[in-house]
Amino acid sequence: MEKIIYQQVLGFLATPPLWKNDLFGIPQFDFPADLPDKKTAISYSPYSILGKRMESFFEALLKNSKDYKILGSNIQVTREKITIGEIDFLLKSIAENQQYHVELVYKFYVYDPDYNEELERWIGPNRKDSLLQKLRKLKEKQFPLLYKPETKDYLSNLQLNSKDLKQEVCFKANLFLPKHFNYTEKAGSINKECIAGYWIHSEEFCGEEYEGYHFFSPKKQQWPVHPKYAEKWHSYALIKKQVDSFIERKRSPLLWMKKGESEFERFFIVWW
Structure with a gap:
């Protein structure tokens, strides 16, 4: 496995x-x-x-696991040659002798306290999706797909029956709070261990506070990677030009900031 991919796999895990x-x-x-x-x-x-890359990691890691056997993956369910949905993974737990339908979700969310509903406050950094939307899609579309008549033939070919499959989601996420925001974990809900950094508005990324540090803006495929693996660091002046280019295109970049030899921060700069 090449070094960069191994770093991404470690980030996934x-x-x-x-x-x-x-x-x-x-x-x-x-x-x-x-x-x-x-x-x-x-x-x-x-x-x-x-x-999709995270799905590849999930599948490869489970293939090398002693705990699970993959029965099927990325199953396209069609109706009159039109795809109506996809089932991510069908698994069997070796120890439990239990079959599973598992959907994989890997997300980066920022917290916007201006929304009324708690689960709606976790949104994509470009405001294109939200945790609440994803949960509803899982519950109302992706999980019910298992019980559609069109899915029955796929399951029969694998000698499976929908009623024998437990449905779960492997939902991994990196969460970013407004800087200096005092977040109170709601009982029985979000895992606070997922908080990976903070976010700021573009006008807050000023030289007075940030010019003494070094930065790197990873491509989205590298977002899960630990900042210590950055191969090149840039000055505030150089990264500010990159950030301005993102903001002009209404894109919210993720930055890694190096504060010391082994001290790093991760944060989004949002365009909105």
Whole structure:
């Protein structure tokens, strides 16, 4: 496994589950956290979006796990040659002799306290999605897909029956709070271990506070990686030009900031 991909895999494994047991009526899948061998084969497209790349990691790691057997993955369910949905993974727990339908979700969310509903406050850094939208999609579209008539033939070919499958989600997330925001964890909901950094508005990224540090803006595929793996650091003046370019295009960049030899911060600069 090449070095950059191995760093991404480690980032995937280090990302905590967004909740511990159950949220919005959706149970969390307990992903085995064994470190992979660097020789583990992982098939992925160099152009794959972050979510698809994480699916590749999930599949490769479970193939090398002693706990689970993969029965099927990325199953396209069609109706009259039109795709109506996709089932991420069908698994079997070796120890429990239990079959699972598992959806994989890997997200980066920032917290906007201006929303009324708590789960709606966790939104994508470009405001294109929210945790609440994703949970509703899982509950109302992705999980019910297992019980559609069109899915029955796929399951029959695998000698599976929908009524025997437990449905869970492996939902990993990195969360970013407004800087200096005092977040109070709601009982039985979000896993506070997922808080990975903070976010600021573009006008807050000023030289007075930040010019003494070094920065790197990773591409989205590198977002899960620990900042210590950055190969090149830039001055505030140089990164400010990059940030301004993102903001002009209404994109919210993720920055890694190096404060000391082994001290790092991660934060988004939002355009809105």
